[in-house]
Amino acid sequence: MLTHCPLFPLVPQAEPAEEARRLHTEGGLIPVRLPGDVAAWAAVDHTTAQLVLGHPELTKDAAYWPDLVSGRVPDHWELIAVIRGAGMLHAGGDDHRRLRKLASSAFTRAPIAALEGRITEIAGQLLDDLAAAGPGPVDLRERFAHRLPVRVICEVLGVPDTAVAGLRAAFERLVTPQEDGADDIRLAQAEIHRSLTALIAAKRAEPGDDLTSALIQARDDGDQLSEEELVETLFLILIAGHETTVNLITNAVHALLHHPGMLAAVRDAALEGGGAGTCPHAQGTPPDAYAGDGSTGDATTGDPADADIWTALVDETLRFSSPVRHALMRYAVKDVDIAGVRVARGEPVLAGLYAAGRDPGRHTDPDTFDLTRPTRRDHLAFGHGAHYCLGARLARLEAGIALKALFTRYPGLEAAAEPERLASISVQGVAALPVYLNAAADRQSG
Template sequence: MADTEAAKRIELVGDDFHDDPHRYYERWRALGPALEVRFTNGASAWVVIGYAEARAALADPHLHKDARGIYEVFRRKFPDAPSDPSSQALNHHMLNSDPPDHTRLRKLVNKAFTPRRVAALRSRIEEITTGLLDEMDRHDVVDLLQEFAIPLPVTVICELLGVPFANRAAFQAWTKILLGAMVSSDEQRVTASQEMARYLQDLVADKRVRPGDDLLSGLVQVGDDGDQLSAGELSSMAFLLLVAGHETTVNLIANGTHSLLRDRAQFEALRADPDAIADAVEEFLRHDGPVGWATLRYTAEPIRIADAEIPADEIVYVALTAANHDPDRYRTPERLDIAADASGHLAFGHGIHFCVGAPLARLEAKVAFSALLQRFPNLRLADPDFTPRWQPSFLIRGMTELPVRLHD
């Protein structure tokens, strides 16, 4: 009887999860703010969905992120799974580390994302935005994702890191596979991680020989206190900054635009009050943020979250989108309200792993929405009955296309 009851507490995550994850979250809330789930491939994990519990979990040092520990947990849980040294090498970055390693790695990149340094990028972001909108203006119908939401942050991060823009198609393809790891095949993941690792290793080696005025070249050099990243750390840091530096902002712009176009009153209200765009961006982040689940954590010893007793050697995810729709924190979470107070949302995480690129993402989004609404006051969905197809990724919450009509 006890075994049967325990089995009932493990919720199946079906293939339709990505179509409407909030349908799952609404059902799960009746089971508590943290619960165990099982994926269609047979793997299981714990997911935190309550706002208060998620905020606490994101800052809890008992939920570890060290990459070596993560792989040990996976090795014990899935002894027959193929080993992928390239993937492991790419993932030894600050997002998958605990103090003191995390403290050291974060210090080396923090200075590149200070509010002052980010603010200095505004004119270039505005220039890129204007050029993209000029090109779009030549058409009546475009895929906003491909023509605007993707190239804006990709161009910015490529220039910031010193990555050739011409290589964007390759690293975006690798990114899609690696971020959809739960649904990508083992062969796809291994191939993508090997190709991306080689690309980044070659890029880092080139920066050593021919440094430029870019962030990656700066990271190759010795830090202020004599600290220096190893070759492996440089490649994994480049992977993190390149992927996180564009993929999240892409979907912040696309998801926010889609939400606005589904609510014409909100669209018109924002056009009439451009000063409200900064607050609207926070609501876009809360309402349909670009990150579904934070990168994984694991337990080294049993821990308790609310009424859930989580054993040692378990994978734990924090569902940011679920936390941001917790009715105990936000009164009408399912409704987009650009005038609402979205403060405290967890779209960028919380604690020591709070997104280092948040100031840049916010600036790009503010510039993007300001220019987009001003240039195209009649912007609307190309098909009023458009239903998005979502990327099959638990980490990234993003559409595969967003066809829009620009003119009457």
């Protein structure tokens, strides 16, 4: 049981790769101490993390966590916002299936494929804006990687881009809390609820052909969503979903800038007309690994041996630098054995998605970023099982288009400074990504 174990400390400020290496020396399922002196189990290799994510005796419903129900874990705990709520992210069983079904139609293959042209257009517009900004370093995260998925998801939901600004700031306060962050958490939660309630009222008054109107219609006609569920479902789709895509894009660029050989391959592909050819020396995982239901691999189909270099870049980034660091939290509905460890009823279990991607038992030389890696699709960055990321297909499409457009327009892109990492248990990325778009010219004028 957790109460009898020495606990490995998980801290927001830890360097993820170093943390992953240390975790792998401890075993597949290890006891950890989260901020606030909260104990949990962590699955840190690929096999154990996959088992945890799809385990039938682990639920996302926090009502099964005695320490939370009793108040031992307080309402102002700094991670409370990412483990408790009324949306699909925190629901289990029938409630999760009901909530997911209402939103899933917008994220199936045909609607997402139909967005390709629009995503390409938005990426081009944003790169035009960068070109007009003049010489010198730019923050690629703020000026490009963030704005692209925000505009896309706002169009899917039928809401204005301006609806995201305040919500984004509130979300970032939730996932990167400060030491004295109890009041900050409450204020952020109140701001999110207030903003989304106003947005829902506006869409009720003027509905459109969009996902927000469809969710409101389900709430008003079929009573399938409570008002709180509606608010949290919109929040999950609008903010929590797009933020991981921001980190996927920036993590890809950041990794390339630290691996000159892979950067050279990407530049060559860009200079040859956008990289329509296949990734050099690409080797595939069996096609049945891409069923698209989250049971194995990612939500795409086809043999990755035929993948172009941009697809390979997205694949390897998801393995090498998962946008989600630790997936919190699941709870044992009864005593259960996982990887040879007895997890008692009610004990919390998290999945270390970043660590699973760096599993040396799964990947040769896992700390090297290699677009030709035959196991690059073998990751859990989008989760696994019933809670497999609803927006995985959209995230992959956006990232592939964004990266191809960026390096085709700016093949000479270089780092301007080493970025500061986000200090967070749940998300993984950089707070800013300063780059020179045209390195030689920008350095002279900067």
